[in-house]
Amino acid sequence: MIKKMFVPKWTEVAPPKGSYRSVFKYGDPHTFKHPSAKWYEMIKEEFSMTDEDFRTKKDQGLGSVALNRPNALEAHHRERFEAIVGKENVTSDDYSRVKYALGKTSEEMMELRKGIVGKVADLVVHPRTKEDVQHIVAYCNENRVPVYAFGAGSSVNFGVRPEKGGISLVMSTHMNKVLEVNEANQTARVQPGLYGPAYEEALHRAPELFHTNQRFTCGHFPQSFEYSTVGGWIVTLGSGQASSYYGDACDLVISQEYVTPVGTFKTHDFPASATGPKVNDIMKGSEGTYGILVEATMKIYRYMPGNTRRFSFMFPTWDAAVNASREICQGEFGMPAIFRISDPEETERGLKLYGMPGFVDAFLKGKGYRPMQRCLCLGSAEGETAFTRNIERQVKKICKELGAISLTGYAAKKWEHTRFKEPYMREDLMDYGVVIDTLECSVKWDNLHAVYQGVREYIKSRPQTMCMTHASHFYPQGTNLYFIFLAKMDDLDEFRTFQRGIIDHINKCGGSLSHHHGIGRMIAPWIGAYLGQEQMAVLRALKRHFDPNNIMNPGGQMGLDLE
Amino acid sequence: MIKKMFVPKWTEVAPPKGSYRSVFKYGDPHTFKHPSAKWYEMIKEEFSMTDEDFRTKKDQGLGSVALNRPNALEAHHRERFEAIVGKENVTSDDYSRVKYALGKTSEEMMELRKGIVGKVADLVVHPRTKEDVQHIVAYCNENRVPVYAFGAGSSVNFGVRPEKGGISLVMSTHMNKVLEVNEANQTARVQPGLYGPAYEEALHRAPELFHTNQRFTCGHFPQSFEYSTVGGWIVTLGSGQASSYYGDACDLVISQEYVTPVGTFKTHDFPASATGPKVNDIMKGSEGTYGILVEATMKIYRYMPGNTRRFSFMFPTWDAAVNASREICQGEFGMPAIFRISDPEETERGLKLYGMPGFVDAFLKGKGYRPMQRCLCLGSAEGETAFTRNIERQVKKICKELGAISLTGYAAKKWEHTRFKEPYMREDLMDYGVVIDTLECSVKWDNLHAVYQGVREYIKSRPQTMCMTHASHFYPQGTNLYFIFLAKMDDLDEFRTFQRGIIDHINKCGGSLSHHHGIGRMIAPWIGAYLGQEQMAVLRALKRHFDPNNIMNPGGQMGLDLE
Secondary structure: OOOOOOOOOOOOOOOOOOEHHHHHOOOOOOOOOOOOHHHHHHHHHHOOOOHHHHOOOOOOOOOEOOOOOOOOOOHHHHHHHHHHHOHHHEEOOHHHHHHOOOOOOHHHHHHHHOOOOOOOOOEEEOOOOHHHHHHHHHHHHHHOOOEEEEOOOOOOOOOOOOOOOOEEEEOOOOOOOEEEEEOOOOEEEEOOOOEHHHHHHHHHOHHHHHOOOOOEEOOOOOOOHHHOEHHHHHHOOOOOOOHHHHOOHHHHEEEEEEEEOOEEEEOOOOOOOOOOOOHHHHHOOOOOOOOEEEEEEEEOEEOOHHHOEEEEEEEOOHHHHHHHHHHHHOOOOOOOOEEEEEOHHHHHHHHHHHOOOHHHHHHHHHOOOOOOOOEEEEEEEOOOHHHHHHHHHHHHHHHHHOOOEEOOOHHHHHHHHHOOOHHHHHHHHHOOOEEEEEEEEEEEOOOHHHHHHHHHHHHHOOOOEEEEEEEOOEEOOEEEEEEEEEEEOOOHHHHHHHHHHHHHHHHHHOOOOOOOOOOOOOOHHHHHHHHOHHHHHHHHHHHHHHOOOOOEOOOOHHHOOOO | OOOOOOOOOOOOOOOOOOEHHHHHOOOOOOOOOOOOHHHHHHHHHHOOOOHHHHOOOOOOOOOEOOOOOOOOOOHHHHHHHHHHHOHHHEEOOHHHHHHOOOOOOHHHHHHHHOOOOOOOOOEEEOOOOHHHHHHHHHHHHHHOOOEEEEOOOOOOOOOOOOOOOOEEEEOOOOOOOEEEEEOOOOEEEEOOOOEHHHHHHHHHOHHHHHOOOOOEEOOOOOOOHHHOEHHHHHHOOOOOOOHHHHOOHHHHEEEEEEEEOOEEEEOOOOOOOOOOOOHHHHHOOOOOOOOEEEEEEEEOEEOOHHHOEEEEEEEOOHHHHHHHHHHHHOOOOOOOOEEEEEOHHHHHHHHHHHOOOHHHHHHHHHOOOOOOOOEEEEEEEOOOHHHHHHHHHHHHHHHHHOOOEEOOOHHHHHHHHHOOOHHHHHHHHHOOOEEEEEEEEEEEOOOHHHHHHHHHHHHHHOOOEEEEEEEOOEEOOEEEEEEEEEEEOOOHHHHHHHHHHHHHHHHHHOOOOOOOOOOOOOOHHHHHHHHOHHHHHHHHHHHHHHOOOOOEOOOOHHHOOOO
């Protein structure tokens, strides 16, 4: 009577060297995360698929990258770049040109699987120092060569796409160090190409590396933490998973140094001052269109992992979860570091993905926490020990008042273990024609439900489409909504139309166009109407000032050079 | 044997209507605060003065304001302004022109006492609505009429001085309302000319006025609270006395609406977003040079006065007080709302000003807290009850570890009672030729002592000059230094030279040029070198964009139109 379960042959080998797949595969080439057996069953059921559909992978992108595209940049330019950064730091092979032109959107992944490559730069240049960047930008400005800064390539909106050719400037190859940890000021001076893990490790090891007394943490842990850079966090206005306590990337930046076509400057590193509009603020979120970030002084925090308190709850309804969250944010007892609430659909599918013992489910149902109504909440508090204890106590009190049942810290701990691993699942699904993608926006407490319902209705109007939503970045004035959709969809045009429809509905329903992924080229068509012509004119005036020849990330980025 | 003490006849009557004194007198015309007997003795001793010097007041400014200056604005302009705002809202009498041209610097006060009046506007216009402002700015732009926004006139750097004539636009006459309290989002939508007390009272009475469940507080309490406006706080980047917890003015602003020569716009009111450089941030601190702030959406906080915890300490040294403060700011247990440390000189003179029972002094001396070494610290925690209790406990622990002795909450409570009253003493002293003035800057923890010593040395290099210093706005990365000097000085030129010398030394020693009073015209000569030409060019590019005809607060403001 034992039925042998069919398990798809999820990919377990690193992509071939030089292949399209090696470009689009998320994260470490040798790391994988597969859908659980329950998820596999759920996907088949939802999308009317059978085991048959999971026998043959299609469009895996295993072939070698081949461009067959001429290099539009004249040879003498290359010589000049080689003179600046050294021959070994300039490449123009097909693979480099493709690798450093792409982000991590589902659309790019679908294209690469079919061997379709969008715009690429003519040359890839790896600067070693800020002086290299100065020489490069000055030369490019004189010679009208477009410059596209590339950090780690985790952009989800074509933000690094070299729309006008020119050069990809790879900031993470050499300019990836922690330069200084200033214990008195609790700041770290870093290079923009510094990856998350290297940054965090250096701060943990500050006593050994920088002769400090304390150990520190950077406080910024986006899902892309392992494959994104500090510079990228700043110029795209990113948020980490612990932002509710530590602040968004923009809150962490004390000072920045930029190289622009009209000069290099470094902002003061006072914690506050009243000396006019803050140039430090003006540059945040400029997405490579004003200049190249070459150094940043960041706030850091004392590292006290022993004090962390984890909690999780099940709410009877989405309304109750939202109301409790607002109460927590406005309660004036400090903010949790991590805090997330999942809507009913995400809760149900999440329980399937991570597995929940049957008796727990039965218990919850018995208590009235019904599937497709109940909502999971999880989080943690960080900081001084009595401070975190009080946050846990207050959170518990508020959650219980709003009908939640405590699930202990177990779910939060479990989530933390896989918090950076979710994106890995994308390749497995797409190997069999199932796409998973995300879009997010900011909301205020008083329009959260309108945006949630409006966007969700649009996504669910497509038959056989899952839509999981959570809020994960909290403020006294509101939060974000993060929409994840899953569908059997392998037609590129259909995908584009559907996905752009989500952006459109976020905009129409009153959400912000982005909460923490920037604008890039994907959202650019909406930005003019969203900000209004007067505010677009402000951003364009700055653009004209910094970059009169439009060589910095030109071609649609942030909508600056769109009609 | 009872010696009858001489007490100067401190002024106890409101200044005559229409007099110079009525322009420069701080605050309520009928409110006074006199130096204590001990302070009077101290001043005589320090400045080698005798009772004789306090028998006759000089330059009291009791005469009526008289300009005898032509109105440079052609009559047809006046007609147009009258058509926009109504005849009753346009004045050009000498008194109005003077009143709405001046801030509250000691220099202006010294001048007015001698009947010297600097630049004034030709007309004073009181807009009623944002539409009025739109019509006025459009007309002024077309006709090249300079526009100077005036809130409540508490500027300490000539920020409202109509250097090029034109009109003074008084924002506080009509545009001074709380328009909406949004309980869900915990925001208040306000007009820029709203005074501190009216704002705070409306928030306290929100249940009655706006049908909310909660009562609220604005969290912003500068010393000028009673005589400054929300718009002024924002456009000059002010800080309140409870900023360490609630944030500086710039942190409180969710959204703003501006009228500029190139159009009107309102920024989005999301709590966070990643849609490019934030125009909301760009406008903060623009000091009337880019446009007129006509509405703002501000963060507000739950009002829970019953949870406030007050504390005060005496430290053995300034170093110990500074080190404890840093430890508190970096301790990750939440920040005190009010927190202040006074240097040895301020501590000693403060104890004299407020009076300390002899037995307490003897006790402290016995314990080794020696005059001119010991430093007073006081503060309070606000928020949820266990949160404030924990802050108090942590603060106590840290202060004791650094050698401080607790003085209970008494000193903090006493300070709170007179927190807005200090400026009143200025007139009494100046009546007898003694000037008191202040300058402040930001510092980082690692350059605090260098700035403190350098600036203090300069001030004390003048014989018979008191210098009291405190830090009162705290961040994990640093704090501010607030220098107060007192001297017998009635020569205007000497005052200017000496006072500008302080700015110069702040700059040379590495402090920021302003922590929370903006730049105005006073600091403008230093700002170019301070920011560097590249960053000045950014501010000027924005200026050219918003105000191509330079009609918005022209003539030196923020150094934008200085060479």
